[in-house]
Amino acid sequence: MNNFELEALLHEKLRPDLIQDYSPNGLQIEGKSEIRKVVTGVTASQALIEKAIALQADAILVHHGYFWKREPEPIRGMKGKRIRTLIQHDINLYAYHLPLDIHPELGNNACLARLLGIDVTGGLEGHEQSVAMYGSFREPVSSTDLSQRIAAVLQRAPLHIPSGEEQLISTVGWCTGGGQDFIDLAAAKGLDAFISGEISERTTYSAREQGIHYFSAGHHATERYGVKALGEWLAQTQDLEVEFVDIDNPV
Template structure:
């Protein structure tokens, strides 16, 4: 497949033009014109690039790419090494950030809900491009039981901050994969029983306790590995591309 055709297919699926983001979405580094092998992964780290080189990939498709707003512009040091490896090996780099978080089927939020058996009810921000969601479990469970479910599914034990009412049961849940911990206040305003995100800040603990809402910090990487994986599987199924998901370990 032509590398620009692949970008068109991805743009048509994810509609990046509909959301303001912190980095460019689409083709970030141009490589070989013809793409036969694609590697997908969460972050375009050197380790992922090296795996793509070893697999003779023509393209890498990630959730966390390059050229973030506010980052230093010179292509030196770690950034220079990464980009030199891509160019030297003629590998295209595609990155999709917020559009992949919010996609209703393939997105990180949608995939996390599916894995945790949460019925999606809507966006916490009240619109279709909301990066924080809310929904409902099929039955009421304890905080400890939900923590165990998260641990089993994501293969990572979450940090569970309990509310003042420590035995409070959970049936309504809000979530935002990755660094979405500050949406906990919006979840509390909605009267939800629990909120899940990837990261936690010092302030998050006190919001959870004082607003009487369970909080689960389940890992930035762990909550965001499934959107990019699903996107690659969709490309393989719908367009016959050779796609391999590579999960580079990241405990954060």
């Protein structure tokens, strides 16, 4: 497949034109024109690039790419080494950020909901392009049971901030990655719990004072599954070899 044809296909599936983002979505670094093998991963780190080289990949597809708003513009240091390595090995880099969070089928939020057994109600922000979601469990669970479920699914024990009293959790909001500040919107909606990847100092007080459980489950851990699902879709629908590579990140 031609590298620009692959970008058009991914754009058609993920519709980046529907949401404002903090980085460019699509083909960020142009490499060879013909693509046969794609490596997928969460972040375009040097370790992922080196693995893609070893696997003789023609392209890398990630959730976290480059050229973020307000990042330094000069291509030097760590950023320079990454880009130089991609160009030297003629490897295409594709990145999709928020479009891969919100996609109703392949998105990080949709994947996390399926993994944790959450029935999706809708967007927490009240529209289809919401980057945070809310829903419910078919059967209420205790906070201890939910912690254990998250740990079993993500292979990472979450940090749990209790709501102040032990009640069963029926309704839940979530946002993969760095979505901790959506806890206030979840509390205002009267949800029992909120799950995200990261936690800030202020998140603890938001949970305690607003009576909502908070689970910090890991930025990397909650965002493995969208890009993996996207790669699997590519492999199933196109004549491409796709391999997911998980570079360990404890955050």
